[in-house]
Amino acid sequence: MEAAILLQQVANGLVIGSIYAMVALGLTLIFGILHIGNFAHGQLYMLGAFATYWLVSLWGWNIWSSMFVAMGLTALLGMVLERIAFRPVRSAPHINGLIVALGLFIALENIAFILWGGDERTLPSPYATKMITLLSISLTIQRLLVFAVSILLIFLLYLFIQKTKMGKAIRAVAQDPEVARLMGIPIHRVSSTVFAVSSALAAAAGAMVGPIFCVFPSMGLIPILKAFVVIVLGGMGSIPGAIFGGFILGVAESLGAGYISSEYKDAFAFAALILVLMVRPTGLFGKE
Numbered sequence: 001m002e003a004a005i006l007l008q009q010v011a012n013g014l015v016i017g018s019i020y021a022m023v024a025l026g027l028t029l030i031f032g033i034l035h036i037g038n039f040a041h042g043q044l045y046m047l048g049a050f051a052t053y054w055l056v057s058l059w060g061w062n063i064w065s066s067m068f069v070a071m072g073l074t075a076l077l078g079m080v081l082e083r084i085a086f087r088p089v090r091s092a093p094h095i096n097g098l099i100v101a102l103g104l105f106i107a108l109e110n111i112a113f114i115l116w117g118g119d120e121r122t123l124p125s126p127y128a129t130k131m132i133t134l135l136s137i138s139l140t141i142q143r144l145l146v147f148a149v150s151i152l153l154i155f156l157l158y159l160f161i162q163k164t165k166m167g168k169a170i171r172a173v174a175q176d177p178e179v180a181r182l183m184g185i186p187i188h189r190v191s192s193t194v195f196a197v198s199s200a201l202a203a204a205a206g207a208m209v210g211p212i213f214c215v216f217p218s219m220g221l222i223p224i225l226k227a228f229v230v231i232v233l234g235g236m237g238s239i240p241g242a243i244f245g246g247f248i249l250g251v252a253e254s255l256g257a258g259y260i261s262s263e264y265k266d267a268f269a270f271a272a273l274i275l276v277l278m279v280r281p282t283g284l285f286g287k288e
Contacts, residue, residue, distance in 0.1 A: 017250020
């Protein structure tokens with residue numbers, strides 16, 4: 001019985017951890033280029049969920065086509081925000097970029113409140129209530145799809161970063177932007193691409209959790225806070241750190257909620273962060 005409970009909690013943690021990993025990956029990519037924490041990333045997560053919700057509810061699209069369109073729209077929005085908000089402060093002190101990100105976070109959330117109000121909505125999905133049981137683990141098909149889609153997108157991102165010409169350019173800019181510029185790498189195009197990719201990942205995460213949780217204007221706050229915990233836990237700027245940190249955080253939260261109390265679920269995340277930083281101050285995959 002205890003083993004079954006443990007497996008159930010670990011499975012729940014992996015599902016939540018996959019969402020944390022996707023959101024944290026976008027943050028990590030942006031941090032590697034601009035070296036700022038993009039708080040507005042949480043609102044792109046929210047807008048992706050809302051775009052999917054309206055496409056499903058008003059136009060009758062299925063959740064998959066709605067998610068892909070939402071990813072495309074949010075990617076375009078990310079490119080616009082990079083061009084008009086972040087690019088002008090690229091050469092300024094990092095605190096300027098942080099202030100811009102905080103301003104965008106507040107502005108996008110309030111625009112969403114004005115447009116759609118504060119009511120919570122559930123994104124319709126045919127997989128939200130169908131259960132599947134395997135090895136005493138019971139999950140809805142929607143939760144399994146969250147995990148599967150997250151793994152697929154993480155794998156595709158890995159191929160993009162490691163195998164494509166643009167991926168190599170992104171790694172070069174993250175390592176040394178000045179040398180990359182002197183080598184002829186188009187810095188602005190790389191930055192725009194990074195914002196597009198990271199925004200699409202955030203939108204996919206929001207679309208996939210919409211049928212599980214509620215869609216509302218302030219839904220991006222907790223995920224963005226957890227994503228910051230993940231990137232510090234895994235190591236600032238480390239893509240493997242963001243992936244493993246997300247899953248570690250999700251499992252830690254789930255085990256803590258299952259065996260102690262769900263009321264302290266968020267506290268377990270920061271406790272895990274403190275324990276890791278006590279042993280490795282740079283994070284699991286961070287460098288000095």
